[in-house]
Amino acid sequence: MSAVIALRGVSRTFASDPPVAALSNVDLRVAAGDYVGIVGPSGSGKSTLLNLLGLLDRPDCGTYALEGVETTGLSDPARTALRGSRIGFVFQAFHLLAHRDVLDNVMLGEVYTGAPRAGRAARAAAALDRVGMGHRRDFRPGRLSGGERQRVAIARALIGEPALLLCDEPTGNLDSVTTGAVLDLFDELRDGGTTLVVITHDEAVSARAARRVRITDGRLSELDAPTAELPAVSAR
Amino acid sequence: MTMDLRDLAGEVLAGIGTRPARTALTILGTVLGIGTLVTTLGVSATAGDQIAGRFDSVTATEITVDVNPPARPDSPPTVRWAALDDLARLNGVEAVAAYSQSPAGQEPAVRANTLRDPERVLDRTLPLLGASTALPAAARTEISLGRFFDDGHIRRRDRVAVLGEQAARLLGVTRIDNQPAVFVAGVPFTVVGVLGPVRRADQQGLTGAVIVPWTAADDTLHLGPASSVIVTTSLGAAPLVAGQAPIALSPDDPAAVRVQAPPDPAELRTGVAEDVSGLLLVLGVVSLVVGALGIANVTLVTVMERTAEIGLRRALGARRRHIAIQFLLESTVVGLLGGIIGASAGIVAVVVISVARQWTPVLDAGLAAAAPVAGAAVGLLAGLYPALRAAGMQPVDALRGPG
Ligand SMILES: Nc1ncnc2c1ncn2[C@@H]1O[C@H](COP(=O)(O)OP(=O)(O)OP(=O)(O)O)[C@@H](O)[C@H]1O
Ligand SMILES: [Mg+2]
Numbered sequence: 001m002s003a004v005i006a007l008r009g010v011s012r013t014f015a016s017d018p019p020v021a022a023l024s025n026v027d028l029r030v031a032a033g034d035y036v037g038i039v040g041p042s043g044s045g046k047s048t049l050l051n052l053l054g055l056l057d058r059p060d061c062g063t064y065a066l067e068g069v070e071t072t073g074l075s076d077p078a079r080t081a082l083r084g085s086r087i088g089f090v091f092q093a094f095h096l097l098a099h100r101d102v103l104d105n106v107m108l109g110e111v112y113t114g115a116p117r118a119g120r121a122a123r124a125a126a127a128l129d130r131v132g133m134g135h136r137r138d139f140r141p142g143r144l145s146g147g148e149r150q151r152v153a154i155a156r157a158l159i160g161e162p163a164l165l166l167c168d169e170p171t172g173n174l175d176s177v178t179t180g181a182v183l184d185l186f187d188e189l190r191d192g193g194t195t196l197v198v199i200t201h202d203e204a205v206s207a208r209a210a211r212r213v214r215i216t217d218g219r220l221s222e223l224d225a226p227t228a229e230l231p232a233v234s235a236r
Numbered sequence: 237m238t239m240d241l242r243d244l245a246g247e248v249l250a251g252i253g254t255r256p257a258r259t260a261l262t263i264l265g266t267v268l269g270i271g272t273l274v275t276t277l278g279v280s281a282t283a284g285d286q287i288a289g290r291f292d293s294v295t296a297t298e299i300t301v302d303v304n305p306p307a308r309p310d311s312p313p314t315v316r317w318a319a320l321d322d323l324a325r326l327n328g329v330e331a332v333a334a335y336s337q338s339p340a341g342q343e344p345a346v347r348a349n350t351l352r353d354p355e356r357v358l359d360r361t362l363p364l365l366g367a368s369t370a371l372p373a374a375a376r377t378e379i380s381l382g383r384f385f386d387d388g389h390i391r392r393r394d395r396v397a398v399l400g401e402q403a404a405r406l407l408g409v410t411r412i413d414n415q416p417a418v419f420v421a422g423v424p425f426t427v428v429g430v431l432g433p434v435r436r437a438d439q440q441g442l443t444g445a446v447i448v449p450w451t452a453a454d455d456t457l458h459l460g461p462a463s464s465v466i467v468t469t470s471l472g473a474a475p476l477v478a479g480q481a482p483i484a485l486s487p488d489d490p491a492a493v494r495v496q497a498p499p500d501p502a503e504l505r506t507g508v509a510e511d512v513s514g515l516l517l518v519l520g521v522v523s524l525v526v527g528a529l530g531i532a533n534v535t536l537v538t539v540m541e542r543t544a545e546i547g548l549r550r551a552l553g554a555r556r557r558h559i560a561i562q563f564l565l566e567s568t569v570v571g572l573l574g575g576i577i578g579a580s581a582g583i584v585a586v587v588v589i590s591v592a593r594q595w596t597p598v599l600d601a602g603l604a605a606a607a608p609v610a611g612a613a614v615g616l617l618a619g620l621y622p623a624l625r626a627a628g629m630q631p632v633d634a635l636r637g638p639g
Contacts, residue, residue, distance in 0.1 A: 056550070057632050076556070080550070083551065091548075095548040097548075104250075111552070113552075113553050
């Protein structure tokens with residue numbers, strides 16, 4: 001069983017006054033195909049953890065191997081390259097470019113990865129079809145509903161076929177109906193073999209994850225004892 | 237991992253096209269700067285060409301020397317008549333003549349004996365000139381009737397006269413084969429010739445004058461030494477001759493003569509160009525600097541507004557250099573557009589101004605090509621700081637957005 005994420009003894013302290021220990025001595029192992037929900041109160045360090053996992057930030061100490069590649073010693077460009085090609089992000093605020101149409105926004109997911117231009121529009125269209133947004137490819141994001149926008153953002157994350165999909169409060173701006181649609185999509189992705197890490201406040205959201213992890217004051221704890229079916233899911 | 241150049245171009249153009257109104261206003265500063273520079277340089281080149289062209293070969297060969305009267309009536313003359321030969325020997329001098337002249341307001345009464353009508357007013361008040369023999373050549377005129385007096389007449393102090401064209405008409409002298417006489421202040425002179433038109437612009441006074449040998453003029457009206465010396469030179473020699481004339485004419489006191497020489501055409505051209513362009517060039521450079529500051533300011537604002545977008549691009553795999561290049565190119569393209577539009581507007585302005593003044597527009601292809609490049613350079617410089625700011629952002633901070 002190969003681990004997509006292997007965190008060992010990771011800490012992150014912000015050098016503010018007073019210093020904030022956002023994460024302390026965190027160990028986390030996520031296998032390929034896992035669907036992990038991360039819960040915790042506000043300010044507990046969830047986003048800090050996700051930024052470390054997404055190579056957007058560096059830990060102060062500890063090691064982080066992504067797909068077996070030790071990342072803490074890598075140069076900035078190498079981390080950027082890894083981030084662009086292996087990790088997909090889904091943000092609470094969607095982060096779609098308002099002046100570009102849906103297809104352009106999805107294609108942006110491939111602009112910096114070194115993927116060839118040929119066939120990009122077709123791949124973007126396929127990603128849109130996958131999230132059920134194929135009929136909106138010429139729309140500007142401003143004319144889409146919140147749930148539709150988030151599905152476009154997910155399509156953008158998927159076009160590069162990332163090994164890991166990191167979602168920070170993906171349903172934070174959505175009502176319960178559209179939240180359901182996004183969660184259904186996550187289930188489909190998990191069934192398709194994508195490794196998912198989803199941060200959420202929402203019990204209903206974390207309940208859909210196969211495995212739940214809680215962060216309190218920068219410390220990590222497994223919420224549920226692994227159930228009988230979990231190893232089977234992880235092993236896929 | 238490199239970025240496809242077509243992708244880069246697409247992102248840059250999309251970035252510029254996102255806010256057309258803002259882009260247009262940003263471009264305006266560069267348009268004004270480049271436009272002013274192109275107009276200024278174009279118009280001054282055109283104007284310089286015109287003035288230098290109008291300043292033809294003829295006027296460039298004419299020198300006039302005004303001679304101050306001697307301090308006291310009995311002191312030696314400032315310019316001796318013999319000194320004309322010294323001036324004539326100088327290289328480039330084609331003709332030299334000098335004349336003394338009856339002072340303004342003290343012109344003598346002149347009468348012709350040909351008039352038969354006793355009722356007519358007989359006396360005319362006409363200026364009397366006592367001249368040397370080369371006057372027709374130096375004043376660029378010809379004898380239309382008879383002949384001009386010669387050295388023999390001067391030496392013998394003969395009372396002979398040559399009439400200017402207009403003077404001959406006033407006095408009713410139409411032929412000379414009947415040996416007409418004119419009475420100058422009661423003294424009879426035999427008319428030996430009549431002048432034709434005078435082509436030298438500063439010697440038009442000759443047409444209305446009675447011209448006699450300077451010796452005879454001194455005898456009759458005590459006109460004394462020469463008050464004016466006129467010179468024609470070969471092409472291009474005028475400035476040199478003008479510089480040597482005072483010493484040749486008045487070796488004892490060169491300052492007593494005033495030389496009026498045409499300005500050097502080459503100096504004139506650059507002089508005009510400098511006059512016209514100096515101030516406007518400064519204005520153009522100032523507008524260009526203002527334009528650059530405008531681009532820098534707007535690009536910086538844009539970078540701040542697009543902080544979240546920068547964070548997103550970093551999350552999608554953009555390296556710092558990709559971010560820097562994108563913003564740098566956006567400001568460069570804005571500058572380039574400003575340069576192109578400004579150069580076009582400047583060229584149109586040069587043509588319009590030239591047509592309005594009936595000039596031939598002088599358009600420098602190098603200038604037209606350099607203007608957009610200058611605009612792009614301005615944009616590049618202006619984008620430097622904002623681009624570095626954008627590239628320096630931490631992805632995590634940028635994703636949180638501005639503020
Ligand atoms: N750049 C920073 N400088 C200083 N302190 C920071 C910084 N980023 C985060 N923190 C602090 O670290 C702690 C953890 O922040 P984090 O954003 O990870 O919380 P979170 O669990 O995501 O909270 P929420 O659920 O509200 O999003 C907070 O106390 C926060 O104030
Ligand atoms: Mg958070």
